[in-house]
Amino acid sequence: MKFIFRILCLYTFGLLVATAAPAEERIWTGVNGKNFRGTFLTFEENRTKAVFITSTNQQLIISLENLIPADRDLLIPPAVVMPPAQAPAVANAGAPEGGEGFKKLPVANRGLIPTLKPKDFGASDYEALVDAIWIALLWWEKAGILEVPGRGDFEKRAEKLHEELSREISQGGRSSSTLEEGKQGIEAYFKDELEDTAGCRVKILKDKPTVPLIAGALTDRTAVVMKMSMTYDNGRDFSIAALLESLTPDGNFVFHVFGTRLNGTVKTAADGSQEWIITNRNAIPDYYREQGPRFFFNKDHWNGLLLMDPFVYATKGKPVPLPPEQPIKPAQPVTPIR
Secondary structure (H helix, E strand, O other), rough: OOOHHHHHHHHHHHHHHOOOOOOOEEEEEEOOOOOOEEEEEEEEOOOOOOOOOOOOOEEEEEEHHEEEEHHHHOOOOOOHHOOOOHHHOOOEEEOOOOOEEEEOOOOHHHOOOOOOOOOOOOOOOHHHHHHHHHHHHHHHHHOOOOOOOOOOOHHHHHHHHHHHHHHHHHOOOOOOHHHHHHHHHHHHHHHHHOOOEEEEEEEEEEEOOOHHHHHOOOOOOOOEEEEEEEOOOOOOOEEEEEEEEEEOOOOOOEEOOEEEEEEEEEEOOOOOEEEEEEOOOHHOHHHHHOOOOEEEOOOOOOOEEEEEEEEEEEOOOOOOOOOOOOOOOOOOOOOOOO
């Protein structure tokens, strides 16, 4: 009861002193590359530390200096943290990863990943990989990262986008495109439709990624598409693809598949294979749920990750080479600062 009372007090106080800070649950990232999912509550110690409540109801107190600059800026505008005259010089501040020639992009709110059914946008067939990539690009638009080109409202442009991705990736309606076809299709789409506006770095990761490594890849604007295996009660196996929204190092996850948002926990076997156990099974569409689906990763040859990172050029029509790829660091559990 004392813990609950403290949380309620912190939350009330937080509303008074920090109404400009984001109130929704999101991914926060440290300067050491570690990240956690939580909701900001309030500040402590003269606004030098931030208090969060995680999705597992754990309270964390983090020094602001231990958060990446973009996350600090969400909590306190830079001018409030320190006067401009004292602010350290940052080379190529216009693009944290890209350097000169790229726009500075906001941290993408993963809570804005849309739950859309492709058939509502003109898709005639279910194509797992195309659908997951389609949702990723629409998320970037919703988060203010990269606008989907085309005329008309969001719905019309989303329908056009699905058609174009299907043409580039599935090549005539195949329902089991490979990760390699997905990579080639994304690169072709950016070249054909966004050549003067943006580039996309696409990476395939197949060597049985662990849960901490997958969580480590899930930072900032990176879209993580998982090519997985789905097994029915009758033993039939299928290839599916999900867009990952969140994943903690200990295996709590949220991902998007079948036009819906599913959550649960990961159970890892001795051989490295993982079962992604769904908690909200009622959210699975009836057709699939009635057949008793189970979701696995690292189980079959087609399983792997497709990582997508967008870079928007500072000046339209002046493309520049994409920045060097950074190694993925496995995420570690965040230890509360006491």
